[in-house]
Structure formats: C-alpha cells, structure tokens
Amino acid sequence: MSAAAHVFLVAGEESGDRLGAALIGALKEATQGQVRISGVGGAHMAEMGVVSPFPLGDLAIMGFAAIPARLPLILRRIREAADAVIAAKPDVLVIIDSPEFTHRVAKRVRARAPSIPIVDYVCPSVWAWRPGRARAMRGYVDRVLALLPFEPEAMRRLGGPPTDFVGHPLSEQVARLRPNGDEAQRRLADPPLVLVLPGSRSGEVHRMAGVFGDAVAQVSVQSGPLEVVVPAVPRLAALVREAVASWRVPARVVTDAAEKDAAFRAARAALTKSGTSTLELAVAGVPMVAAYKVPLMEELIARLLVKADTAILANLVLGEKVIPEFLQRDCTARKLAAALTPLLSDTPQRRAQTAALARLDHVMGIGQASPAARVAALVLGACRRI
Template sequence: MKVFLVATEESGDRLGAALMQALKAKFGEDVQFRGVGGYEMAAQGLPSLFRIDDLAIVGLAGITQALPKILARIRQTARAALEERPDVMVIIDSPDFTHRVARRVRKKNPGIPIVNYVSPSVWAWRPGRARAMSRYIDHVLALLPFEPDVHRRLGGPPCTYVGHPLVEQVDELRPNAQEAEQRLNGPPLLLVLPGSRKNEIRRLIEPFGRAVERIAKTVWPIDVVIPTTPHLQDLVVRETARWPLRPKIVVKREDRRAAFRTARAALAKSGTVTLELGVSGVPMITAYKMASWEIAIARRLIRVPSVILTNLVLGENVVPEFIQTDCTPDKLAAALAPLLSESPQRRKQVEAFARLDEVMEIGTARPAQRAAEIVAQVANKSAGRA
C-alpha cells in the first residue's frame, strides 16, 4: 500500500509519525510512504518533499506575509501526490495548507481517496466548511470526542473519534503518590505557559510576568517553571530576564513532564496545552492576545462559548479565560491566586477534570492504531470500487 501524507507543523508531524508506525505494524514491508513531514516522520521513513520549518505559521497576519511561499508549496505537494497516485492520501491538521492540497488532488484525480487527520474547528467558526469538505474528504479522524456529532449535524464527511494523543501519555502527565504529595503540600509550583510561537510569547510574557510578580507577593514561597522548546529557549530567557521572581526554564521532555506532574496551578496561553493540563489534573487560568484587527475578525466568526479545549470537551466553562483587553496582570493574578490553595475554585476544576477519563476514553483509546485501521479501510474500499 502506498500512502501519501501531508503534515506541515510539529504537532502534525508527531501524529503522522505515530500513524506511520501503526501502519508499518499492520502491513510490515507492504507499505510505502511519500509526502511532506517533519523530523519524526522522516525517522519513520518519509522522504519529505521539503523542510516544513518555515510553514509553521499562526494568525492571519502570518499567513498573509508568507502567502507566496505557501502557494508554491501547495502546488508542489499536489503535483507530487498526483504523480505518485497513492492508494490513499492522509492530510494532517494545518487546514489552510493541507485542504488546498486535497482540493487540487481531488479535482485532478477523484480516484485518490483522502483522509483528514484532525478535523478543522468547524464547531468554532465557519461551520459551512464541514459540508464543503464532503466534496473532497472521504473520512475525518477526530481528536475530540464531540466532533463526529458536529460533522453529522453540519453535513460533513464521515467522521470517527480515534482519540487524542494525550490519552496515551497519562502515565507521563499524572503524578505518582510522592509527586501528588509534593503537588499539594510542597512549596507551590506554578507553571507558566506563554505559547509555542514567538509572536505569542512576545504578546503574553509581559502580562504573565507582572501577574506572577503579584502572586509572589501574596503567596510565598512559590516556584515558577516555564516549559518550552529548545528553539524558543533563548527568547524565553531574554523575555523573562527582568522578572523579579526568576523562573526555571525547562526544555527536556522529561523535565517538562515532571513539572506538569508536580504543578499546583498554571497560567497558560489558550490552546492544546489546556487539555494537557486538564488531563494532568492541574487547575489553570488561560489568556490570549492577538492583533486588534485579528481579534475583531475572530469575534465575528467564532461561534462557541469558549475557546478552551478543556471546556469544550467537558461541555462546561470550568477554566477561566482572559482574552485581549481582559488579559491584564491584575485580573490574571486575582483569578490565579485561589487555585494555589484549597479553594472552591480549585476544587471545581479538579472535580471537572476527573470526568475527562470517561469523556476521552482514557485507558481504552489507541489513537494511532484506530487511525491506521480507518486509513486502511478507506484505501481498501477505494481499491474495491476500482
């Protein structure tokens, strides 16, 4: 079986690598991979058409500035897929890029089945995308348990919840007995997570730092840890150099995971990390800031009561969020302080997070294996029609 994969961001690269590993376990030497991916997919045997580093963009402004390069890479990727004539093409996340590739491929060769791994956020904005996807997507592999119902309601393609990768990382994220004792009774450890991209960090690091300063004056002693990645480490070090309470900055995976297991609370950028914190059982507040024109557009388009993944999965707004003008040091500190003690606010979040096991099928879901089964089924179904 020949599989053509397209992933252009680090998170998609991880998903793609796990899927490749599961397909190899299923088919052995009888599976070949082509397409676009990052370092982890390369390690699994994918000869990527190009490096994906410069395509990891965020926000409308970033997309606009990089548009000529993006369009050239879209054309290159679609041409390669059409030349390869794979048994199935799997596009992974990054819908601004991958769905344009998929539409081009479907138009030129309707016989190539296409699977979309990670549903676009049709439940949050532009719901009409779901029905439009039915014209060029044969199956959607969902990471969030409510997404199959959303696609059915909106007239989208067939959609199956395969599970979020976090469900297989519970042992890394949740404390053992000693760590649980440290989390509750040791000096409070506060996680600060200002984002995974440079522009996010630059916008959030100042209000986050001033909020931490206010917390340190009322809750003492306190330890602050900022988990980040190696390529962002220098930026985080520079941006936090003037903080009165100097944070510990960790980049190794094992150190980042250890911080999640012992943290008392977290101050985080809105995003996937909120679900990671929820699974870890770490109470949090979240914040986000965008360019003013971007937020004006987003407010007109977004159709959900919360942008926090943990809230959406639970169906309840248990995690406070401070967006744009609400993202001030005073407001952040006031909401964060109660989470560092045995307060009603803390208990509410901890009790809500306990429901994630059932909702996300933690302990039973095997995302990569489920995804591989469906990819194989879609490919075989297409071969049968041919």
C-alpha cells in the same frame, strides 16, 4: 485490495509531521510491515522512511506580512504535492492538519483522480470559525478523523463529511504527565509549584509574560512563597529568560523535555495562555487559569469570525466552562491573581476543577486503543479496492 496497501500522507507542518510518523508506525504494526508509504512530510516522517519531494520548511509562514512573498512558492508546492499523489496512484490519500495547504492538495487530487479515497486526519476548527468549510469538504474529503470528542457532532450539525473521534495524541502521554506517589505529595507540599506558560511564539511571550509575572507577584503577596517554573521551547529560551528576569518572583525557565514533564507532575496550579497547553495541563490534572491577548485588529477579526463560546480547548472538551478564562481587556494581573490564588489551597474552586479534570479519561477515551492505532485501522479500511 492489493497485498500491500499503498498509503500516501501529506503533512504541512511539524505537528502534522509528528502525527504522520506515529501513523506510519501504527500502519506498519497493523499490517506486519506489509504496507507501502509515500508522502510529503518532515524530519519525523523521514525517520520512518518517507522521502518528501520538497522540504516541509518551505510551507512555514510567520505572520500575514510574509504571505505575499511566499505565495508563489506555496502554490508551487501545492501543485507538486498533488502531482506526486496522482503519479503514485495510492490506495488512499491521508491529509494531515494544515488545512490551508492540505485541503488545496486534496481538491486538486479529487478533481484529477476522483477514485482515490481521501481521509482528513485532524478535523479543521469548523466549530470555532468558518463553519461553511464543513459542507464544502464533502466535495473532496470522504472521511474526517477527529482528535477532539465533540467534533463528530459538530461536523454532522454543519453538514460535513462523516467524522470519527480517534483520540488526541496527549491521551498517550498520561505516564509522563501524571504524578507518581512521591510527586503527588510534592503537589501538596510548600512552597507550591506554579507553572507559568506564556506561549510558544515570540509574539505571545511579548504580550503575555509581563502580565503573567505581575499576576504571580500578586499571588505571592497573598499566599506566600511560590516555586515558579516557566517551560519554554528551546528556540525562545533566551527571550523567555529575558522576560522573566524582571519578575518580582524568581522563576526557573526549563527547556529540557524531562524537566518540563517533571514540573507538570509536581505542579499544584498553572497560569497559561489559551491553546493546546490547557489540554496538556488538564490531562496532567493541574488546575489552571487561562488567558490570552492579541492585537486589536486580530481581536476585531476574531469577533466577526469565531463562533465558539470559549477559547479554552479544555473547556470545549469537557463541555463546561470549568477553567476561568480572561481574554483581551479582562486579561489583567489583578483578575488573574484573584482566580489563581484559590487554586493553591483546598477551596471550592480547586475542588470543582479537579473533579471536572477527573472526567477526562472517559471523555477522551484515555486508556483505550492508541489514537494512532485507531487511525491506522480506519485508513486501511478506507483503501480503495483494486
């Protein structure tokens, strides 16, 4: 291999851009700076020195209705990204998440430059839907680096490429999410602090905020006063504040990252929409109730395609349905309140969740090598020899 390995990264959205930036830092550390980086990315990768051939925002699509109008641009960006990889002749191509974009880039690269090794960082959700993708990936992906511990076995079972569990970025966030001694006492003090997370997309806020507000009100009637904190992404702050203004229990909306983290460290329980937030709460050790609602057409499609027996990421990681989930017609204020109320006191339900969440450190490899460092080692190992 050449003295300085040349790694080309392709990300398709902000979350992948963040992973790419962390990987660049780990690659530089692992090689004492003796590495060349090229790529397609956004602001985070740009801060690490990557000059992207086009803005990452060109790939952002909000809703199915927007796809036809954007399709010509997206197809052009796929071609441009593949052309950039082939022209760069890197020692390895790392595609990061966003499979609808990055996998199309990888297929083009494999067809035109088959000697370039291709690593897929973030396993597609083949265990949940479109399982046939796993076997198809063998044609254009040499190795998959998975964020979740059950994914290597899922890929093996479905005939996918060799897969390594490298750890989830959240495993490096323990210090900011878990309480110190004083904060641990706050978790036990009255009034209980309850986190409510209706979502990070406007549609989720519209669908979930009302039922969540009604559920919290019912819990307050049964359990007494609550301190309710609603974390919101800054771009949705006005929408969230408007939504919670009509709640019968006052709620404090926080957009600052430090305030959000402080609330996670002090929370006794949480009510959240399904998604990554369930894993974030699990790492923080906060017992929770999870719920989700989608429009009828999306529900019908999901029933046809989704194979997983739970929609809750934390349940999938833990391998058991320890976190109650209420989906679609089961997502009612009465059912949510009935499940959330026992989590506010020393009950069998709270003890069961707390015990299960305590297993996360072992299951997710928390406290071992950082995920980015593991990825860097595997990426460097995948570099072709010249």
